[in-house]
Amino acid sequence: MLRLPTYEELSKEQQHIFDLDLDGSHLVTGPPGSGKTVMAIYRAEMLHRTRNEPTLLLMYGRLLSRYSAVAVDDLRIESIVRNYHNWFREWFRETYSRPPPKEGLYGFDWHECIRMILQVPPPPKLQPHVIVDEGQDMPKEFYAVLRMISRTLTVFADENQQLTDERSTIVEIAAVTGISSMAHLDRNFRNTRAIAAVAAAFFTGAGAAPVELRNDAVDGDKPVLAADPALHATVTRLVNFERTNSRQQIGVLVPYVDQLKKIYNRLEGKTKSPVQVYLSEGMGPRHPVDFTSPGIKLISYKSAKGLEFDTVFLPELQANRADPEGVGFRMNMYVAVSRARSQLYLIYSGEGEPPVIKTLPLDLIDDWRD
Amino acid sequence: MPVSGLTKYSGDLQSLAPGRLILTSSGARPEWFDMRSRAESDTPVLLEIDLNPGADALDSVGSKVVGLIGVIPISRVVAIHFESEIGANEFLARKYENFDPAETRTSVSPQLFDNDLPSVDGLSGWLNSLSRPDRPSVEDVRASDGLAGALLMLLACPARSADELSVRAQILALLLSGPAEMSVDEIVSDALSIPEWLSDDERQDAVLLQAVVKTLSRMGPTSEVGARRVLAEMERAVHERIASDVIDRNLARVRSILNAETEIRPLTAAAGLRSAKALLLFLLRPSPIEVLSWASDMTGDPLAVSGASALCGLTCGAHPIPVTLRRKELATVVANVQAARLNRLSPHTVGDFTSGSPAQVGLESSRGRDGLVTSLYLGGAQVASVADPPDPNGT
Numbered sequence: 139m140l141r142l143p144t145y146e147e148l149s150k151e152q153q154h155i156f157d158l159d160l161d162g163s164h165l166v167t168g169p170p171g172s173g174k175t176v177m178a179i180y181r182a183e184m185l186h187r188t189r190n191e192p193t194l195l196l197m198y199g200r201l202l203s204r205y206s207a208v209a210v211d212d213l214r215i216e217s218i219v220r221n222y223h224n225w226f227r228e229w230f231r232e233t234y235s236r237p238p239p240k241e242g243l244y245g246f247d248w249h250e251c252i253r254m255i256l257q258v259p260p261p262p263k264l265q266p267h268v269i270v271d272e273g274q275d276m277p278k279e280f281y282a283v284l285r286m287i288s289r290t291l292t293v294f295a296d297e298n299q300q301l302t303d304e305r306s307t308i309v310e311i312a313a314v315t316g317i318s319s320m321a322h323l324d325r326n327f328r329n330t331r332a333i334a335a336v337a338a339a340f341f342t343g344a345g346a347a348p349v350e351l352r353n354d355a356v357d358g359d360k361p362v363l364a365a366d367p368a369l370h371a372t373v374t375r376l377v378n379f380e381r382t383n384s385r386q387q388i389g390v391l392v393p394y395v396d397q398l399k400k401i402y403n404r405l406e407g408k409t410k411s412p413v414q415v416y417l418s419e420g421m422g423p424r425h426p427v428d429f430t431s432p433g434i435k436l437i438s439y440k441s442a443k444g445l446e447f448d449t450v451f452l453p454e455l456q457a458n459r460a461d462p463e464g465v466g467f468r469m470n471m472y473v474a475v476s477r478a479r480s481q482l483y484l485i486y487s488g489e490g491e492p493p494v495i496k497t498l499p500l501d502l503i504d505d506w507r508d
Numbered sequence: 509m510p511v512s513g514l515t516k517y518s519g520d521l522q523s524l525a526p527g528r529l530i531l532t533s534s535g536a537r538p539e540w541f542d543m544r545s546r547a548e549s550d551t552p553v554l555l556e557i558d559l560n561p562g563a564d565a566l567d568s569v570g571s572k573v574v575g576l577i578g579v580i581p582i583s584r585v586v587a588i589h590f591e592s593e594i595g596a597n598e599f600l601a602r603k604y605e606n607f608d609p610a611e612t613r614t615s616v617s618p619q620l621f622d623n624d625l626p627s628v629d630g631l632s633g634w635l636n637s638l639s640r641p642d643r644p645s646v647e648d649v650r651a652s653d654g655l656a657g658a659l660l661m662l663l664a665c666p667a668r669s670a671d672e673l674s675v676r677a678q679i680l681a682l683l684l685s686g687p688a689e690m691s692v693d694e695i696v697s698d699a700l701s702i703p704e705w706l707s708d709d710e711r712q713d714a715v716l717l718q719a720v721v722k723t724l725s726r727m728g729p730t731s732e733v734g735a736r737r738v739l740a741e742m743e744r745a746v747h748e749r750i751a752s753d754v755i756d757r758n759l760a761r762v763r764s765i766l767n768a769e770t771e772i773r774p775l776t777a778a779a780g781l782r783s784a785k786a787l788l789l790f791l792l793r794p795s796p797i798e799v800l801s802w803a804s805d806m807t808g809d810p811l812a813v814s815g816a817s818a819l820c821g822l823t824c825g826a827h828p829i830p831v832t833l834r835r836k837e838l839a840t841v842v843a844n845v846q847a848a849r850l851n852r853l854s855p856h857t858v859g860d861f862t863s864g865s866p867a868q869v870g871l872e873s874s875r876g877r878d879g880l881v882t883s884l885y886l887g888g889a890q891v892a893s894v895a896d897p898p899d900p901n902g903t
Contacts, residue, residue: 142603144605144830145604145606145607146606146827146828157598187601188600356733357734359734378771381771381772382768382771504736506767
């Protein structure tokens, strides 16, 4: 559940972002866990509450949009959190009475879109306040549209986390939008020191370096390594935890989709809150994940990007087929481990110790194995 | 008020005279705001205070600027003055969980920021020459914040039974009347050690309670350290004092629940040491809003829930408690008590903010349509009430 911060919780650099002029446009950059999405939502809350004008918060991914939309509802503001792709399609249709020109199955023909928009410019400043999260994943042509229709535009981005080919660099975003006010978050606000230390142990040196913790980061309990005789024992552990900590958001992350189904079938009906599973496109029946409710969310490592949970379990480590020495394995573990705010459990089951355990920094972990 | 006792502080005039409050009778000069540490989004503000200080608390330069030693409760802030409309609007836009800008009157008063007052050089020299009081110290402020936190959380805890309210009234009265020279963990331990709160195994419960309160007073919020670490520290503190199978069994049960070896079961008043139950509930939900949710989730032992609430407040202090949990009239009583306690630690007098008499805790019962209604009051304001439904047999 997202709530407003206490005054003391905001570090000096976050306070600076929090205090950015509400009647201005800004470009805020920062790496994973630096609090960009949270700051974007706070800004939407402040704009809506004090300006009483529509505020639009645009995001890239569907799961992340739902995660943030819930946080926005929790703050009781009417700002619209939208997936940028859907919003643009609807806006174009409403403005030009036709769908936007497409390229391929899902993409937009931006060249043609811009040509049409310049030919018949939209009414200016119709959308007073626009905030963009994960801005690096949206094309620069999209920013040209936003510049035309908004009075203030604030973009939160990290060009080291670009997912797609339609990406924009920070320089391009600044050039197209004309934003000159730049701010940067460079501290990890998500993890406790103990969890951040374990995550950093998986960093390979490729891509953005793990960021330093905020100066007043909490220590927290050490992550736990446990060995269960079989999956059913791990499931019992999960059920006990969930029923005792029934108000927590608990992420159970696995590398493969078949593991999601296996664990879900064993958990179903045993927990206090229904277990929710997220399957990415093409992997099976999809149901929206409800982040308003506490309980277990079963998600793959890849789909968990950008999300965070009070507690994360990484079960069935022995079933991970990736090369423990490989870069791919380590980066996946880095992403998975860093989803946990305050508690982290690494678990394997069965006989013997799987090779992946040798990659764990055991001096940073509470080893609960006999 | 020692600024170093604050967990977050943006530099202002107070930083030039630690332990002093700088008051003027007519506003400020623009150049004074250049004496503070610069940040891009700084907005000059002036706090208007309703104050009647004691004579020996003042040092002054000229007739218009004084450096006060002592603590003033926030209830004495009458208004926040801004130099411009923009500054006021930007301030009002920023809401925090523990501070709502709309709660205090604001005013755009540019005339107050351009007054005939001592220059920066004169002011700076004078401020640096002022004596620095030893007390109240940083530790005094933090401890007092813990006591205020325990009070506020007890006041915020929903009521579940008349018996619990009656016990809570006794605990509140003891917390409010704790002598200034007694440490806060002693005050809290003594308040919760009344027989009505402890379990039947009073002696063991009291020993565990002392260890719990002492350990939590020393540590930050459990979210800073981790519930398992706190429990380990607790166990060490207990074993230094006593060897007790009863306490060990209770703490082992707490540990097995924290480790997810067993799930938590509904608590009952009869089973287990109350301080162990209160500790468990607090460690599982360490934040102020979360811990109060036990009132509806764990109805079998309301005293354990109110105990957990007090432990939460003691650990986190009053300052981070959300505004939604702080009713203004009750928070004012607590702030006044807190200021009076801190001022008694100082050799200087700065006035009495408790209107001459301590805040009174009272219990009242009345019979109505809903049955017997028991209400808890503090300083005339109702804290909580609970109705025991009428006997269906009509007796």
